[in-house]
Amino acid sequence: MSDLNSYYAVIMAGGGGTRLWPLSRQDRPKQSLPLLGDRTMFQMAVQRLAPLFPPERILVVTNARYAEDLRQQTPELPADNFVLEPAPHGTAPAIALAAQALQQRAPAAVMACLTADHHIGQEARFRDLLAAAAALAEEDFLVTLGIAPAFASTGFGYIQRGAPLGRYGGFDAFRAVRFKEKPALPEAQAMLTGGLHSWNSGMFVWRVARILAEVERQLPALHAVLARAAAQPATLAEVWAGVPNTTLDYGIMEGAAEVAVIPADGLDWDDIGSWEALLDVLPPDADGNLVIGAEYLGLQSGGVLVHSSHAPGRRLIATIGLKNMVIVDTEDVLLVCPRDRSQEVRALVEQLKLRAGGKLYL
Amino acid sequence: MSDLNSYYAVIMAGGGGTRLWPLSRQDRPKQSLPLLGDRTMFQMAVQRLAPLFPPERILVVTNARYAEDLRQQTPELPADNFVLEPAPHGTAPAIALAAQALQQRAPAAVMACLTADHHIGQEARFRDLLAAAAALAEEDFLVTLGIAPAFASTGFGYIQRGAPLGRYGGFDAFRAVRFKEKPALPEAQAMLTGGLHSWNSGMFVWRVARILAEVERQLPALHAVLARAAAQPATLAEVWAGVPNTTLDYGIMEGAAEVAVIPADGLDWDDIGSWEALLDVLPPDADGNLVIGAEYLGLQSGGVLVHSSHAPGRRLIATIGLKNMVIVDTEDVLLVCPRDRSQEVRALVEQLKLRAGGKLYL
Numbered sequence: 262m263s264d265l266n267s268y269y270a271v272i273m274a275g276g277g278g279t280r281l282w283p284l285s286r287q288d289r290p291k292q293s294l295p296l297l298g299d300r301t302m303f304q305m306a307v308q309r310l311a312p313l314f315p316p317e318r319i320l321v322v323t324n325a326r327y328a329e330d331l332r333q334q335t336p337e338l339p340a341d342n343f344v345l346e347p348a349p350h351g352t353a354p355a356i357a358l359a360a361q362a363l364q365q366r367a368p369a370a371v372m373a374c375l376t377a378d379h380h381i382g383q384e385a386r387f388r389d390l391l392a393a394a395a396a397l398a399e400e401d402f403l404v405t406l407g408i409a410p411a412f413a414s415t416g417f418g419y420i421q422r423g424a425p426l427g428r429y430g431g432f433d434a435f436r437a438v439r440f441k442e443k444p445a446l447p448e449a450q451a452m453l454t455g456g457l458h459s460w461n462s463g464m465f466v467w468r469v470a471r472i473l474a475e476v477e478r479q480l481p482a483l484h485a486v487l488a489r490a491a492a493q494p495a496t497l498a499e500v501w502a503g504v505p506n507t508t509l510d511y512g513i514m515e516g517a518a519e520v521a522v523i524p525a526d527g528l529d530w531d532d533i534g535s536w537e538a539l540l541d542v543l544p545p546d547a548d549g550n551l552v553i554g555a556e557y558l559g560l561q562s563g564g565v566l567v568h569s570s571h572a573p574g575r576r577l578i579a580t581i582g583l584k585n586m587v588i589v590d591t592e593d594v595l596l597v598c599p600r601d602r603s604q605e606v607r608a609l610v611e612q613l614k615l616r617a618g619g620k621l622y623l
Numbered sequence: 624m625s626d627l628n629s630y631y632a633v634i635m636a637g638g639g640g641t642r643l644w645p646l647s648r649q650d651r652p653k654q655s656l657p658l659l660g661d662r663t664m665f666q667m668a669v670q671r672l673a674p675l676f677p678p679e680r681i682l683v684v685t686n687a688r689y690a691e692d693l694r695q696q697t698p699e700l701p702a703d704n705f706v707l708e709p710a711p712h713g714t715a716p717a718i719a720l721a722a723q724a725l726q727q728r729a730p731a732a733v734m735a736c737l738t739a740d741h742h743i744g745q746e747a748r749f750r751d752l753l754a755a756a757a758a759l760a761e762e763d764f765l766v767t768l769g770i771a772p773a774f775a776s777t778g779f780g781y782i783q784r785g786a787p788l789g790r791y792g793g794f795d796a797f798r799a800v801r802f803k804e805k806p807a808l809p810e811a812q813a814m815l816t817g818g819l820h821s822w823n824s825g826m827f828v829w830r831v832a833r834i835l836a837e838v839e840r841q842l843p844a845l846h847a848v849l850a851r852a853a854a855q856p857a858t859l860a861e862v863w864a865g866v867p868n869t870t871l872d873y874g875i876m877e878g879a880a881e882v883a884v885i886p887a888d889g890l891d892w893d894d895i896g897s898w899e900a901l902l903d904v905l906p907p908d909a910d911g912n913l914v915i916g917a918e919y920l921g922l923q924s925g926g927v928l929v930h931s932s933h934a935p936g937r938r939l940i941a942t943i944g945l946k947n948m949v950i951v952d953t954e955d956v957l958l959v960c961p962r963d964r965s966q967e968v969r970a971l972v973e974q975l976k977l978r979a980g981g982k983l984y985l
Contacts, residue, residue: 578957581961581968595938595952597945621939622939
């Protein structure tokens, strides 16, 4: 596969996600939001791949609920490149389903499993990284793409590197010796200063045959469902209900051998896991405010994120003496919270689920 | 006038006011807002007078721009009880115009000059105060209604009392020996602790003949205009342009003799001079939040004032960890500011006047 003609990208676009509520909703997940400008996160995820992958080799795995919207966002992709889960059960079943679809098209394929809703500022470097990872995957490694940790995050998973595997396309590769999900702060700080850990980007590269073998070995129930669906495609929706929920990290990576990590720095990567993260990704104005979609007048205000998707051009948002706040203004919901508490939007969403009439706003 | 049959109330309802922007606008002044519930401030001002003044003896002085709206709010008032200034020039010209109109109806009348946009919680006591003031006005005093100062306000004017004038209808009356407009904080503190000062409520009671004599003596230009307009009513709009701007306090009270003050406590009075003041007037919920017009979900939030006049019943306002903030949500403007800076709304309004397109929101 040295000419990359059997290299496929699979974009995982089935996530729901409530962390950017109230802009993201059950029927309008983060990947479908134009968070950073005119294009949706999903459109950006597809378009950054174009120099490396022709449209025929870009697959999207999502669930039926989002498929039509995503197809409309990317008319350049063939309609049957959308692999539809009957229901979401986590990233492992989603990728297994996509791997099975690829196996039928190109049994020797290498697949890059990519996210649909992350920011990647350095797109050319990202493609170089994907090309390097493909070469390593050809040697039958399960390749993880690591991110140089920027701080002692307790929200990301970490990958510890072991013995060096050599240099691939300008990147150093290592054996991955341990996965650590969302650590407590002391451990996160130790990993940050130790220098042996990368953040787990949630992006992976491997041969289709290799990942399907891992599914068969580690997730036999999922493998059985895929085998039944392959024999009788019409039964997929029915048998899919029996698939256990699991992620690639827990279900596959933690129990796998021959795992590699390519630690990448300089990608300008961000998962935009909260409203606050937008302030890290987009440049603020001279007052340190970031204003998207609204006319804004701030008196002695700084570090304010204003996002309005409501009556564009006919709505003014005004603040006095506001510091480090997030204001998200949608047609039916207004959210105001301190910037460093924007992660707690999840708790609001949980309360809304329990509140009379609250589901209207989910 | 001991039976009060020549006692008239004149409600000054011509103020523009930007302190409650963005709810109050040039065409929707504070007196026309249902700030405290279902009724507008003006409706409340009229209705609290009903047990003392029949509708025929309640006049309203306002400018042409607001007249139709105010008439619709109070169909119980005779249409020709609305005295219209061609343009606003402050409270002195407005009251002089109303006094002239009253002189033609009832030359012996006593007039109570009342505000249209203040909160008065103890309405029966307020009417008792008005009755007491009328008796003192019959003795030819210019009577001011004082408010017991609740704190060292630098935003109100103060009235210093001198020799006692006796007891009127349960209230002690005094000569007023000094008016002090909006003092600096040290002086405000000294006046508060000294116990000789009342806040100036902006409400006055006097004989029509007495106030017109004061206008003639102290504001001869205004008196001349009134005289010309009385001779040729059709010329009022034209000659009114020559009236100098002045208030009752500066133009009349500071230079008048035989001024009295009745210090009133227990009125539960508030001029609602800012958004923050609503929190003093209306009872908050168990978390200390005051929510008007919105569905609200606050996570660890307290002391928050939420006022929404936008899409009632179909809009949720959610906050996380917000303390002592004001959120005012209107159809085209959203304001967010700390509670103790809500007075600075005026500065926002000034900036909007200068901003391209800003007048849309005034």
